[in-house]
Amino acid sequence: MTSPLEQKKIKIAGPSVVTANRTWDGIVVYRTAAKGWSAELSEAAIVRNSDEAKALLAEAVADDVGAIGPYIAPVQIGEDGKILPGNLREQIRRTGITIGQPAQV
Amino acid sequence: MYAYDEIDRTLVNERVSEFRDQVKRRLSGELTEDEFKILRLQNGVYLQLHAYMFRVAIPYGTLATNQLRALAHVARKYDRGYGHFTTRQNIQFNWIKLAELPDALEDLAKVGIHAMQTSGNNMRNVTSDQWAGVAPGEIEDPRIWSELIRQHTTLHPEFSFLPRKFKIAITASDHDRAAIKIHDIGLRLIKNEKGETGFEVLVGGGLGRTPFIAKTIKHFVHGRDILSYIEAILRVYNQYGRRDNIYKARIKILVHELGIEKFSREVEDEWQHIRNSSLQIDDEVIEDIRSRFTYPAYEKLPHMPDELRQAAADPDFEAWRKNSVAPHKVQGYSIVTISLKPVGGPPGDATAEQMDALADLADKYSFGEIRVGHEQNLALPHVAKRDLPALWKALDKLGLATPNVNLITDIIACPGLDYCSLANARSIPIAQELTRRFANHELANLIGRLHINISGCINACGHHHVGHIGILGVEKNGEEVYQITIGGRADENAALGTLIGPGVKFDEVADVVEDVVEAYLALRERPEELFMDTVKRLGVEPFKERVYATR
Numbered sequence A: 001m002t003s004p005l006e007q008k009k010i011k012i013a014g015p016s017v018v019t020a021n022r023t024w025d026g027i028v029v030y031r032t033a034a035k036g037w038s039a040e041l042s043e044a045a046i047v048r049n050s051d052e053a054k055a056l057l058a059e060a061v062a063d064d065v066g067a068i069g070p071y072i073a074p075v076q077i078g079e080d081g082k083i084l085p086g087n088l089r090e091q092i093r094r095t096g097i098t099i100g101q102p103a104q105v
Numbered sequence B: 001m002y003a004y005d006e007i008d009r010t011l012v013n014e015r016v017s018e019f020r021d022q023v024k025r026r027l028s029g030e031l032t033e034d035e036f037k038i039l040r041l042q043n044g045v046y047l048q049l050h051a052y053m054f055r056v057a058i059p060y061g062t063l064a065t066n067q068l069r070a071l072a073h074v075a076r077k078y079d080r081g082y083g084h085f086t087t088r089q090n091i092q093f094n095w096i097k098l099a100e101l102p103d104a105l106e107d108l109a110k111v112g113i114h115a116m117q118t119s120g121n122n123m124r125n126v127t128s129d130q131w132a133g134v135a136p137g138e139i140e141d142p143r144i145w146s147e148l149i150r151q152h153t154t155l156h157p158e159f160s161f162l163p164r165k166f167k168i169a170i171t172a173s174d175h176d177r178a179a180i181k182i183h184d185i186g187l188r189l190i191k192n193e194k195g196e197t198g199f200e201v202l203v204g205g206g207l208g209r210t211p212f213i214a215k216t217i218k219h220f221v222h223g224r225d226i227l228s229y230i231e232a233i234l235r236v237y238n239q240y241g242r243r244d245n246i247y248k249a250r251i252k253i254l255v256h257e258l259g260i261e262k263f264s265r266e267v268e269d270e271w272q273h274i275r276n277s278s279l280q281i282d283d284e285v286i287e288d289i290r291s292r293f294t295y296p297a298y299e300k301l302p303h304m305p306d307e308l309r310q311a312a313a314d315p316d317f318e319a320w321r322k323n324s325v326a327p328h329k330v331q332g333y334s335i336v337t338i339s340l341k342p343v344g345g346p347p348g349d350a351t352a353e354q355m356d357a358l359a360d361l362a363d364k365y366s367f368g369e370i371r372v373g374h375e376q377n378l379a380l381p382h383v384a385k386r387d388l389p390a391l392w393k394a395l396d397k398l399g400l401a402t403p404n405v406n407l408i409t410d411i412i413a414c415p416g417l418d419y420c421s422l423a424n425a426r427s428i429p430i431a432q433e434l435t436r437r438f439a440n441h442e443l444a445n446l447i448g449r450l451h452i453n454i455s456g457c458i459n460a461c462g463h464h465h466v467g468h469i470g471i472l473g474v475e476k477n478g479e480e481v482y483q484i485t486i487g488g489r490a491d492e493n494a495a496l497g498t499l500i501g502p503g504v505k506f507d508e509v510a511d512v513v514e515d516v517v518e519a520y521l522a523l524r525e526r527p528e529e530l531f532m533d534t535v536k537r538l539g540v541e542p543f544k545e546r547v548y549a550t551r
């Protein structure tokens, strides 16, 4: 996955969300429609065109105390309306590392 | 072991309280992320995919047992119970919370551990041979000089705002275990005809997007002049170095663009101005540092104790001993490498329990000292040979006696897409699969010395360019694709590997490596011909044919 951290032009090809890492503990969060952050992808605000994406990103960037490094990430919407990560990178961010943790007991 | 002085302790403690204040201001919103980022990087704090990552320096790879216990404590209390040893004598914690970082730093400061020089465009922690001070035939303990350079460069303004990060490695043995040829400056401790200690100086090594093997710019610089000589290199670099383009800002690019002759001349000119300045090192300074490194009171022990003779009957012990135990400069002692590469495990990870237990074993069997090497393994540097069988049993119980040091499953891998926000592809699962494929010890032994290095992107943290087999993860149309190189090496004959052909998919990587290895086994002239020698003799063609004929 090409790192999205250097996102310059905002151009989206399908449903997207804004994601970042929560400032105090670093966990993955998604921007919600209620102008907050949630650790649940299901609560993320979905944007479908670049204007919406820009607006949501601007709002996220302004909330610098809440979360850091916000960027736009693709998602897929399942038939049941469920929001799924749009690529492997985002899938790993959502579900965690794909390898066992050595200290998992 | 090395005893820090008061200045260091004060400095480290001040940094902790300063950082505590900065974190507080960040969490209250007084500092923005933009303002805070440089401050956190100065304290080893990165942001990865799932969390902050905290990188802690282990200067020249030497750890005391109370320090290892403190690392275990941090893993347990602030992280998820494990840490990751890296290729640059650091340890990384992957799940640390920003709000708790000042506490973690404070706990580490109590045992003299810090995170300075682990990130940012400054002089990074100076690395050295993990066998420093114990390897037979070494010119002198290279850590004395590492420490001298560390003291001189830590927080020195001229070294804190460089065009890019800057890395130095030092070795004092013929066999280079510090990978000096892939560092910005590589120093090889030598003696001249008069028996004086000095350095062969190499510059411009580095991997990443544009890999280069370092070249020698001066065959002998007297020890007393080494700081002024390094300073001269840095001045030339600071003067010409490209700050406008981060891809071109490393010294390797400058050396390449100016040419080694011009670069050496510039350094020489600069050096003539400053070599007789206050940078010239007094013997007392070196003596003072030397006196802070203490060595154990070794006993007079037999070369071949009974315990070892008896244990030799056990093939499992012998398999481990052959790969993990190396000669020591003192008769009756050995250097024991501890593999952090269990079959199916992530390379370089150790749990808090393993770290604590290892600290106990080091107290019992290695005069309280542990070493960290660039191959992502640990070592116990002073083990009496008579204790080897008992140590082996204890390590085995902890899952730390995998008999694969320097074999095909002793893989170096970066965190890749499982952790790293810059990654294109995963590295660790590839390593895990390969360790399963080659888990059979007889097979691995038959293959012999073979290093596989894996990076999840072109930054090359896993040193893929210098792996005997190198694996680089890239992305193609949203899929992970891996490019395979062969023939690289990181030692005194360092070389960059050659690509064997088009990239292959995630699921195919282990098959391709198996093909390469089968080709090698069929092509080698005799069992002692190592993989890299066969590649050198025949080139990549026969390997390429074998791999792509059926794909």
Ligand code: HEM
Pocket: B046, B048, B053, B085, B086, B087, B088, B092, B164, B165, B182, B183, B205, B206, B207, B208, B209, B250, B413, B414, B415, B419, B420, B421, B422, B459, B460, B461, B462
């Ligand atoms: C996961 C967080 C990490 C990040 C964000 C990161 C980032 C980077 C970047 C951007 C570079 C290229 C710098 C340049 O060429 O100027 C680099 C180089 C390097 N990294 Fe990492 N790295 C990470 C983890 C690691 C780990 C875990 C290791 C050790 C296993 C490591 C070892 C190295 C080394 C040895 C180089 C130098 C390669 C060279 O000679 O050019 N890094 N890293």
Ligand code: SF4
Pocket: B414, B415, B416, B417, B420, B421, B422, B423, B424, B455, B456, B457, B458, B459, B460, B461, B462
């Ligand atoms: S090589 Fe790339 S993927 Fe691997 S740790 Fe370095 S920056 Fe991350």
